[in-house]
Amino acid sequence: MKRLLNCTASDFMEMNGHQLREAIEASEGRVVLSEVICATTPLYPGLTNAEYAAAFGADLILLNLIDVDKPNVEGVSVENPLTVITELKKLIGRPVGINLEPVDPGADGSEMLDNLPGGRTAIPESLKKAKDLGVDFICLTGNPKTGVTNTAILKSIRQAKEIFQDDIMIIAGKMHGAGVRNEAGTGIVSKDVVTEFARAGADVILLPSVGSVPGTTLEKSNQLVQTVHEQGALALTAIGTSQEGAAKETIQQMALKNKMAGADIHHIGDAGEHGIAVPENIMDYSLAIRGKRHTYVRMATSINR
Template sequence: MKRLLDCSASDFRKMDGKQLKRAIQASEGRVIVAEVIGEFAPLYPAVTNAELAAAFGADLLLLNWFDVFRPAVNGVDVNEPDHIVERLKQLTGRPVGVNLEPVDPNAKQLEELASLPKGRRATAESLQQAKRLGVDFICLTGNPKTGVTNDEIVKAIETARSILGEDTLIIAGKMHAAGVAGETGGGIVTEEVVMRFIRAGADVVLMPAPGTVPGVTLDKTEKLVRVAHEHGALVMLTIGTSQEGADEHTIRQIALAGKMAGADLHHIGDAGYHGIAVPENIMAYSIAIRGKRHTYIRMARSPLR
């Protein structure tokens, strides 16, 4: 098994969820996940936001606001919408995943919540459709104002594992409160929550990176990461708080804090511009955690390899 750092598009095409997890683990905290919104007009119309994120060093691409029953990526033309994920993988040479949101109808609201289409909700039906679309990984999380709770994430992990088996990597957790009272700041994730996610079947536990959410410190995060690792799970530390649009110095601080905390995957969100991080921040994050050598190789490696 190659470490993900050394993988090309042809390697990714052969991987199932277990193999992808091992490739990430072997990379020792040097994997970048970039979130993009395909539904929005791309930053530059000549290429998709996914292609732009890949060009600036992203290893994995995570589609946000993606309706699995109405699949669309602005800038990708296909005859059959169900082939759009496969086409995006061909264009970028990267594994592609989608966010699905475990909305809790009984969530205690911190703010007025949005209503989501069924294609963005984490249900058995949407998970089956995501599998048909050929995604490489699923991320069970919540956007702002969605009412996603940790309790519903646990249920969604169990449903996802029963439907996807071991073929698809499952990432789960919250980047921020998602509009829910009682799951804010340092209380978004606890050791108990980490263990519940792992017992339910998550391959990767998602939690905010130090410095992105009030009260989420390096010390607290490192302890939670250690718990996840001791029980066989990987950890993705996230920037889901619009800091993907901050200055590069801030990005480097978050990156190094995440590395010190023990992150296996480093996530950067899609709100730097409209549907993508500031591209230079993807590259700055990458250089901070793995240097120019691996960053430039990932940026330059052709999807035909």
């Protein structure tokens, strides 16, 4: 298996979830994942936010706010909605994943929580529909005010693993409190939580980026990443706190510290501009963790290769 750094569109087309994970692991902390909102007007009309993110150096694209009961990506026109993910992958030549949210009805909300449609939640029916849509990976996490808890995520990991087996890579974890009172700041994640997630079948454990939520220091993040790796999983550090719209220097600091912490995948969120990170910040993050060589190659490589 090639390392992801050397993979092109034709390589990605042949990968299952297990092979994608191996390609990421072989890249030694130099993989960029850009999350984009697919249900809103893109940065500029005529294209998708996914295309902008890919053009600025993202290796993996994660679609937020997609409803698997009514799949739609703004900027992609298809007769059959069930083919929208397949069509998007043709346009960008990158692996594409989606968020599904393990909502906990018993969550102790720190604010008024939203009511999500079933197609956005990580119920078994939605997991099966995600597989039918042809996603390459799934991210079990929570948007703000959704009431997603670690307990609910753990349950969804087990269900997802049973449905996906090795076909789809599973990412799981919280990048912020998601509106839950006792799972914010330093209470978002612990060594016990990441151990449970990995043993339940998660391929990648999502952790808050260094410097994103209160208490996420380099030292603490490094300890969590070490625990993830000891359990045989990969670690993803996520910027889900709107800092994807921060200054270039902030992004560069976070990027380097996440790499020092041992991240295998570097996530940058969707709240910079119109459902996407500030595009230059995607590129600047990539430059910080892997330099011009790999950044420019990813930006320039044709989808026909």
